[in-house]
Structures are given as structure tokens and as C-alpha cells.
Amino acid sequence: MDYFHYTYKHNHIDFSSHIYKVSTYHYNWHGETEILILLKGRIEMSCNSEVFTMEPLDAIIISPQVGHATLALEQDTTALVIHVGKEFFQQFDPNFGMYQFVIRSNQSNRHNPFFTALRYHAAMMMLIKVNGESSVNRMWLEYHYLALTSAAYSEIDAVKSIHINSKPVDMTVATFDKMITYIDDNYQQKIELEDIAKIGGYNVNYTSQFFKRQLGVSFLEYLLRMRLREATVRLANSDDAVAHIASSCGFADIKAFNVAFKKHFHTTPTEYRKQAKEMERKTKLHDWKEIISTQEEDIVELLQSCLPYQPDYKYKIELDEANQKLQDIREQLESVVKKLQS
Numbered sequence: 198m199d200y201f202h203y204t205y206k207h208n209h210i211d212f213s214s215h216i217y218k219v220s221t222y223h224y225n226w227h228g229e230t231e232i233l234i235l236l237k238g239r240i241e242m243s244c245n246s247e248v249f250t251m252e253p254l255d256a257i258i259i260s261p262q263v264g265h266a267t268l269a270l271e272q273d274t275t276a277l278v279i280h281v282g283k284e285f286f287q288q289f290d291p292n293f294g295m296y297q298f299v300i301r302s303n304q305s306n307r308h309n310p311f312f313t314a315l316r317y318h319a320a321m322m323m324l325i326k327v328n329g330e331s332s333v334n335r336m337w338l339e340y341h342y343l344a345l346t347s348a349a350y351s352e353i354d355a356v357k358s359i360h361i362n363s364k365p366v367d368m369t370v371a372t373f374d375k376m377i378t379y380i381d382d383n384y385q386q387k388i389e390l391e392d393i394a395k396i397g398g399y400n401v402n403y404t405s406q407f408f409k410r411q412l413g414v415s416f417l418e419y420l421l422r423m424r425l426r427e428a429t430v431r432l433a434n435s436d437d438a439v440a441h442i443a444s445s446c447g448f449a450d451i452k453a454f455n456v457a458f459k460k461h462f463h464t465t466p467t468e469y470r471k472q473a474k475e476m477e478r479k480t481k482l483h484d485w486k487e488i489i490s491t492q493e494e495d496i497v498e499l500l501q502s503c504l505p506y507q508p509d510y511k512y513k514i515e516l517d518e519a520n521q522k523l524q525d526i527r528e529q530l531e532s533v534v535k536k537l538q539s
Contacts, residue, residue, distance in 0.1 A: 199350060201323060216278075236275045318344045323534075373397070385427075454466065
């Protein structure tokens with residue numbers, strides 16, 4: 198069975214892409230530029246110390262080394278993600294690695310030409326990969342990739358000077374990464390903020406403030422979401438008892454688990470499991486993500502719904518306007534000729 202999970206590298210083109218079910222919470226801090234398009238459902242995004250909600254068809258472009266995490270707010274929330282290779286933009290802009298930016302859509306600009314084009318090219322890339330390998334398919338894939346990245350860079354270029362060198366310099370990336378790694382590796386156990394502070398060599402208050410500034414959520418909230426992340430995966434992909442899942446994911450007891458789960462997902466763990474089983478989505482786990490099968494017809498339809506877009510629409514309008522002007526001039530000349538002849 199094939200899944201929406203691809204990597205591609207040819208000459209200067211280098212990217213990975215996937216479509217996955219956003220039922221888990223996972224903090225990311227990586228060297229690639231990320232383009233995320235929400236196909237279905239709603240998510241809470243924590244990014245660059247800001248927390249906001251993304252609606253269906255919203256998109257976001259996140260620069261390398263900007264911490265971010267997603268949390269599904271609805272069942273069967275699905276997203277398309279493309280990671281642009283670390284060196285790709287630097288081939289054209291050597292200073293690209295210095296920039297920090299977050300470009301995202303909202304209700305006011307969700308359907309503007311840029312975000313419409315972004316969804317179109319991203320959807321075409323995924324559908325082309327589904328159609329299999331061939332010389333023609335690779336050519337079209339690279340065409341849409343270059344169209345997508347050039348459009349994205351134009352938007353980045355417009356804001357990059359505002360955000361350049363804006364990353365806090367009072368705690369290094371490597372130090373904060375160690376803190377996050379420790380939590381990711383030990384969240385099933387009891388962890389205190391003091392433990393995290395010791396790793397970086399900072400006091401507790403400073404660590405707490407920096408953590409909130411970087412992620413937009415507190416240390417305790419991040420720890421809770423990591424535990425819920427694993428719990429949702431186990432509920433959907435195993436038959437383990439709910440009480441066992443609660444204890445193995447680091448919750449003090451099943452009551453605490455139920456309260457936290459209901460608060461974040463607006464349903465009980467048992468009902469969540471039932472809905473996940475009834476959904477019968479064909480997925481596979483990869484790096485804590487449930488990758489969607491290419492056989493899921495509704496996902497293919499969602500991708501196809503992004504296609505009624507004409508990339509040359511702007512030029513068609515300009516051409517129509519030019520033709521109209523020529524027609525007006527022609528009519529004026531004919532009018533002058535008739536007057537001269539009369």
C-alpha cells in the first residue's frame with residue numbers, strides 16, 4: 198500500500214513531503230523551511246511564541262530553527278507538509294540561513310492569489326507523486342516545486358528584513374534543544390522544571406520565561422501535550438486498556454488523564470478511540486505521525502479541490518485589458534476615417 202510520504206532530490210532540488218493525521222502534539226525545531234497546508238479540521242499552532250488557530254485551507258511558512266507545534270482541535274484533522282531542503286534557498290540567497298519568519302494565512306487572506314497558488318502547486322506535487330515515477334512526471338513535479346518555492350520566497354523576501362537576527366541570543370539553540378530532547382525522552386516519568394533548568398545551567402524563573410517565549414506555552418503545558426500525544430497514538434493504534442495507557446504516558450491516575458484529555462480534545466479517551474476505529478483511516482506511523490494512505494479517496498478529492506486555479510490568470514486579465522484598449526483605439530481610428538471620407 199502506498200502512502201503520502203515522499204522524498205525527492207535531483208540536482209539543486211531537495212524536499213520531503215507528507216500528508217498526515219494531526220491527532221498528536223509534537224514540537225519541531227529543524228533546519229528545513231516548512232510549508233504546512235491544513236486540508237481538513239482545525240489545529241492550534243504554537244509558533245515563535247505565538248499561539249493561534251488554523252482553519253481548513255489555511256497555510257503557514259516557517260523558517261528554519263523556529264520552534265513550532267500543532268495540536269488537533271477536531272477529529273480526523275489532516276495536513277499537507279513540505280520541507281524544503283536546508284541548502285535550497287541558500288543556493289539563491291547565501292544569507293537565507295540568517296532569516297527568521299513566519300508567514301501565515303487567516304480569514305482575510307486565505308483565498309488571495311498567493312495562498313491559492315501555494316495550495317495549487319503543493320496539491321499538484323502530491324497528486325503527481327501518486328501517479329508514479331516517469332520522466333514526464335518528474336519534470337512536472339519540479340515545475341510545480343519551483344513555482345511553489347519561488348512564490349514562497351517572494352513573500353519571504355518582503356518580510357525577511359523585519360525579522361532578521363530577531364532570534365533571542367540569551368540562550369543558544371543547542372541548549373534549548375537539549376532541554377526539549379530531555380523532555381521528549383522522559384515525559385513518561387516525573388519531570389520538574391528544576392530538572393530542565395539544570396540541563397541549561399539557568400535558574401528556574403529564567404528557564405520558565407524563556408520556555409514560554411520560545412514555544413508560546415508553559416513547561417507544564419508542553420509536558421502535558423507530549424503525554425497526550427502518545428496517548429492519542431496508542432488509543433488509535435492499540436487495544437491497551439485506557440488505564441494502562443494513562444499510567445504509561447506519565448499521568449498520575451486515570452482521573453487526571455480523563456480530565457486533561459477532555460479539556461484538549463473535547464471528548465473522552467474511550468469515545469476518541471471509538472471514533473478513530475470507526476474512521477478506519479489507512480495510516481502508518483512515521484516519527485509519531487500517522488501518514489495517510491493514497492487510497493483515501495476523500496483526501497485525494499481535497500487535493501483535487503485545490504486545482505481549479507489558473508496560474509496565468511493575472512496575465513490573462515492584463516491581456517484582456519490590452520486587447521480591449523486595442524479595440525477602443527481601432528474603433529476611434531475607424532470613426533476618424535469615416536469623418537474624413539464624409
